[in-house]
Amino acid sequence: MSMPYLLRRMQRRKKMCVIVGLSAFIAGALVFGFHIGSISMSRQVEEVIDNSIVTCAVTNLTGTQQDGLMLPDWAANLFRVTTSESVHVPKTSFMDYVKDVRMKFSMEAVSPYGSVQIFGATSIYAERSVTPQENMIDWLDGFDDSLFESDAEVCVVSDDLYKLLQQSGSNKLVLSVKARNSKERTADLTLTVAGVIHGKSESVYCPWAPASKVCLDLNGHLNVDCISATIKDNRRIDEFKEKCASAYFASVDPRGVPQPWEASPIYDSYPYALEVYDQTLNETVRTLENGMTVFQICQIAVVILTLGMGFIVGNLSVKHRQKELALQNVLGLPRSSIYSEVFVEFTIVSFSCLAVGVAILAIIFRESPPWLYVVAVLAASCLGVTTGAMPILTNKDILLMAEKE
Numbered sequence: 389m390s391m392p393y394l395l396r397r398m399q400r401r402k403k404m405c406v407i408v409g410l411s412a413f414i415a416g417a418l419v420f421g422f423h424i425g426s427i428s429m430s431r432q433v434e435e436v437i438d439n440s441i442v443t444c445a446v447t448n449l450t451g452t453q454q455d456g457l458m459l460p461d462w463a464a465n466l467f468r469v470t471t472s473e474s475v476h477v478p479k480t481s482f483m484d485y486v487k488d489v490r491m492k493f494s495m496e497a498v499s500p501y502g503s504v505q506i507f508g509a510t511s512i513y514a515e516r517s518v519t520p521q522e523n524m525i526d527w528l529d530g531f532d533d534s535l536f537e538s539d540a541e542v543c544v545v546s547d548d549l550y551k552l553l554q555q556s557g558s559n560k561l562v563l564s565v566k567a568r569n570s571k572e573r574t575a576d577l578t579l580t581v582a583g584v585i586h587g588k589s590e591s592v593y594c595p596w597a598p599a600s601k602v603c604l605d606l607n608g609h610l611n612v613d614c615i616s617a618t619i620k621d622n623r624r625i626d627e628f629k630e631k632c633a634s635a636y637f638a639s640v641d642p643r644g645v646p647q648p649w650e651a652s653p654i655y656d657s658y659p660y661a662l663e664v665y666d667q668t669l670n671e672t673v674r675t676l677e678n679g680m681t682v683f684q685i686c687q688i689a690v691v692i693l694t695l696g697m698g699f700i701v702g703n704l705s706v707k708h709r710q711k712e713l714a715l716q717n718v719l720g721l722p723r724s725s726i727y728s729e730v731f732v733e734f735t736i737v738s739f740s741c742l743a744v745g746v747a748i749l750a751i752i753f754r755e756s757p758p759w760l761y762v763v764a765v766l767a768a769s770c771l772g773v774t775t776g777a778m779p780i781l782t783n784k785d786i787l788l789m790a791e792k793e
Contacts, residue, residue, distance in 0.1 A: 409741035508599025698772020
């Protein structure tokens with residue numbers, strides 16, 4: 389069985405070759421197309437994971453309250469870079485997993501212009517009513533919201549208080565206050581005005597460091613109103629929940645059922661919960677992964693359809709060639725050789741057209757082909773064709789038909 393002989397036989401059956409080749413070409417294009425779709429979905433998953441902003445916040449046990457929690461020092465220190473001089477330093481810090489920590493506490497104070505509420509904050513946006521989009525703060529020259537990351541003795545005051553300070557006639561606006569505790573002890577704090585916040589009449593916001601120093605001098609501890617942060621790496625959310633969050637906080641339970649805290653020498657149950665707001669991320673990733681699964685199922689379906697199509701084409705083609713194949717058998721060609729010829733013919737056509745289709749798409753999309761499915765399509769095409777041809781080629785009546793002719 390020589391190649392020129394096979395090629396001449398294939399030329400005499402152009403319609404059969406076109407049908408087989410077109411089937412292989414289309415099957416190859418489909419599995420490649422679904423492969424490209426799956427790759428696109430996979431890349432979208434990576435982009436969503438890398439670019440989504442996932443936040444977490446300390447809440448009450450039911451998850452309904454995030455502010456005014458009166459959180460103790462140890463909770464605040466979890467979300468800070470602590471030093472040996474820090475009060476109540478926990479064994480585990482969350483700073484490997486979170487960034488942009490927003491927390492604040494408040495203390496009462498008296499200024500020359502009346503009573504004020506001093507808020508020490510790691511970010512002005514720890515105040516939930518203040519958002520970057522609303523532009524509620526007018527910064528004075530040389531200042532911006534990054535000042536809350538410093539130890540500078542500066543502050544953001546209300547419109548009303550700012551106007552009163554301007555009346556003092558000083559070039560540099562300075563607010564001097566006396567912070568006080570419940571026992572009427574006081575401590576002085578002098579702050580340079582860095583910005584004006586709209587709509588907060590008795591609130592003064594300053595960086596965490598100077599305010600916490602005064603508060604600790606007065607009370608010996610802090611009671612933090614709220615704590616929230618952004619996850620650094622969304623791929624480590626589960627690790628964060630398992631290794632850090634679960635060690636100090638309960639999971640949010642709408643029923644508010646206390647959960648025993650066996651590791652704590654002080655608390656019988658967890659006093660607070662920590663919620664990670666990753667629902668949108670998880671739903672988006674789950675949707676994209678479901679899409680990838682659909683593409684994979686479609687690739688398998690194409691392979692199965694190729695097998696069925698090959699069976700039909702092989703059966704019809706051999707039926708059309710019964711006389712020729714019977715004559716070959718009568719002339720002494722063994723059935724195994726006849727079967728081999730048919731198998732090789734279909735394999736050459738399927739492989740050639742499949743290779744052309746895959747090569748074209750690989751060049752267009754500049755992606756490596758899904759070799760597993762490409763080989764599966766080729767195998768399914770050849771197997772289907774030869775399986776379809778086998779019932780006829782193994783039929784003993786083929787010789788009788790040749791004798792009648």
